[in-house]
Amino acid sequence: MTLASPRVSxxxxxxxxxxxxxxxxxxxxxxxxxxxxxxxxLLFTYPIGSSVTDYFYRTETTQNVQFxxxxxxxxxxxxxxxxxxxxxxxxxxxxxxxxxxxxxxxxLGEETNSGKSSNVSIDEEATxxxxxxxxxxxxxxxxxxxxxxxxxxxxxxxxTQMQNCQGNGxxxxxxxxxxxKPSQCDLPRFDAKKFLELxxxxxxxFIGDSVARNQMESMMCLLWQVETPVNRGNRxxxxxxxxxxSVMIARMWSSWLVHQFNEPFxxxxxxxxxxxxxxxxxxxxxxxxxxxxxxxxxxHWFAKQSVYILNDEIxxxxxxxxxxxxxxKINNVEAFGISVETILKAMANHPNYTGLTILxxxxxxxYEGGAWxxxxxxxxxxxxxxxxxxxxxxxxxxxxxxxxxxxxRAVADDKLGNKSKKLKLMxxxxxxxxxxxxxxxxxxxxxxxxxxxxxxDGQPPPQDCLHWCMPGPVDTWNEMVLxxxxxxxxxxxxxxxx
Numbered sequence: 001m002t003l004a005s006p007r008v009s010x011x012x013x014x015x016x017x018x019x020x021x022x023x024x025x026x027x028x029x030x031x032x033x034x035x036x037x038x039x040x041x042l043l044f045t046y047p048i049g050s051s052v053t054d055y056f057y058r059t060e061t062t063q064n065v066q067f068x069x070x071x072x073x074x075x076x077x078x079x080x081x082x083x084x085x086x087x088x089x090x091x092x093x094x095x096x097x098x099x100x101x102x103x104x105x106x107x108l109g110e111e112t113n114s115g116k117s118s119n120v121s122i123d124e125e126a127t128x129x130x131x132x133x134x135x136x137x138x139x140x141x142x143x144x145x146x147x148x149x150x151x152x153x154x155x156x157x158x159x160t161q162m163q164n165c166q167g168n169g170x171x172x173x174x175x176x177x178x179x180x181k182p183s184q185c186d187l188p189r190f191d192a193k194k195f196l197e198l199x200x201x202x203x204x205x206f207i208g209d210s211v212a213r214n215q216m217e218s219m220m221c222l223l224w225q226v227e228t229p230v231n232r233g234n235r236x237x238x239x240x241x242x243x244x245x246s247v248m249i250a251r252m253w254s255s256w257l258v259h260q261f262n263e264p265f266x267x268x269x270x271x272x273x274x275x276x277x278x279x280x281x282x283x284x285x286x287x288x289x290x291x292x293x294x295x296x297x298x299x300h301w302f303a304k305q306s307v308y309i310l311n312d313e314i315x316x317x318x319x320x321x322x323x324x325x326x327x328x329k330i331n332n333v334e335a336f337g338i339s340v341e342t343i344l345k346a347m348a349n350h351p352n353y354t355g356l357t358i359l360x361x362x363x364x365x366x367y368e369g370g371a372w373x374x375x376x377x378x379x380x381x382x383x384x385x386x387x388x389x390x391x392x393x394x395x396x397x398x399x400x401x402x403x404x405x406x407x408x409r410a411v412a413d414d415k416l417g418n419k420s421k422k423l424k425l426m427x428x429x430x431x432x433x434x435x436x437x438x439x440x441x442x443x444x445x446x447x448x449x450x451x452x453x454x455x456x457d458g459q460p461p462p463q464d465c466l467h468w469c470m471p472g473p474v475d476t477w478n479e480m481v482l483x484x485x486x487x488x489x490x491x492x493x494x495x496x497x498x
Contacts, residue, residue, distance in 0.1 A: 134487060135184035137480055138427040142384045142434060145179040149471035150190060156221035156470070158240075161445065163214060165469035168443040169452075172382045175437045175469065180476045190479045192226040196245040198486060199293070203248040207284055208297030209255055211363045214467050215297065216251040218474045219481075223249070237287070250291070254281045255301040257343040265307070266314050267322065274307040277330075277338045280346035288353040293485060295358045295426075296343065299399055300365075300466065302332040310338070333402050340406030348410065348419040356488050358481060359407055360426045362400045364393065365466040366436035377460035379452070381437040390433050400429045424484055428477060438473035440464045 153159060153166045180187055206216035220240060229240040238251040259279040264270050305319040308330050316330035347357050367376025404425065411420045442452040442463040451461040468474035
């Protein structure tokens with residue numbers, strides 16, 4: 001049957017009305033179909049429960065977001081130290097939205113300003129951004145953290161008794177709670193599991209004096225809270241092995257970091273230590289191929305008696321100079337700077353060592369009113385100095401200056417080339433100048449009869465205002481070490497291989 005179309009007629013014109021209705025209906029059906037298809041695509045991409053606005057927000061803003069990285073190296077070993085206890089690795093955007101690192105939009109094919117598709121992963125972009133915007137860790141303030149330390153003197157079996165302040169009867173504990181806050185960023189609390197994963201299969205060595213031992217024991221106490229290591233040390237070197245990650249923590253004693261001997265030399269007779277300032281400690285050089293990260297500590301032994309030799313010539317000495325008619329060419333402060341330059345250049349030039357070398361700067365002491373053997377004291381200090389109230393110490397300042405100069409001379413040596421990038425300065429001196437409360441003071445032993453108060457004549461008891469209580473400020477050094485290692489490893493990943 002044929003349907004007749006309605007018509008409106010007059011003498012001149014016939015107008016069809018039905019086609020107008022058909023076109024309107026077709027347009028409506030087409031619009032409805034487009035909406036259904038679009039809605040279906042959205043539901044396929046983001047199931048019920050997801051936010052469509054989140055989709056637009058994330059694709060439009062991720063390219064310009066700065067991320068705070070968690071420590072993770074997928075190329076080394078994606079499994080954490082203990083996979084059953086490790087949470088998913090997360091990155092975080094500027095609006096505090098936590099995004100899984102393996103989310104669907106981890107790679108974005110958006111158009112860049114050049115018109116080409118940018119297929120850079122969020123992780124790579126964030127790493128590059130982080131390396132370019134590294135903040136200064138060494139200027140900031142101390143703040144009181146009620147959470148307290150990550151270990152106690154009772155939960156760490158590897159702790160020199162002289163630094164066990166609580167075990168030795170120190171009555172206050174507030175010094176354990178102060179943490180360092182850089183001005184431009186946060187310094188994360190030490191994470192032992194992340195450290196072991198980051199250092200998987202590698203060796204970290206602390207080399208130097210008794211302050212190096214202090215820092216090494218702090219590191220061991222922090223790590224001991226998640227795993228008991230195996231002692232693999234000997235008389236030449238302390239070594240502790242963590243089986244879960246094959247990480248080794250080692251310590252070598254080297255008072256001056258340069259070659260020392262006792263045999264007669266020139267007019268320097270037997271019985272006094274001689275230092276060849278232009279020759280590194282050969283024991284360090286021999287052991288270097290076994291290390292991946294080295295933390296150096298030195299300086300305080302330059303206050304002890306020794307003879308200084310440079311270019312096979314005696315040029316000075318500390319508490320020793322028999323011929324008063326001849327002037328010394330080098331004093332102990334200058335000798336310290338030379339020794340720093342010598343050991344850093346030797347390590348950077350070692351053919352079988354490509355590791356990271358961290359020079360921790362001069363650890364300030366706080367003997368007030370005298371030296372360690374002339375009545376100096378830090379008794380009664382229970383909290384850090386307030387911001388801006390740092391008490392200057394001329395010897396600390398000049399030793400820090402010479403140490404930094406030695407470091408910068410080594411880094412500036414054209415012969416090192418790119419090797420100088422593996423030398424890092426961990427500049428803790430000013431920040432720890434505020435921590436006169438962090439030393440053992442008179443609480444150096446558990447002897448219940450020890451004297452802890454000043455005598456009737458006002459003289460203080462014997463005390464230690466050089467080393468650091470554990471737990472205490474020294475743990476911050478290892479938070480900094482972890483951050484330096486993380487930055488170096490991430491920077492290495494983000495640098496294209498040639």
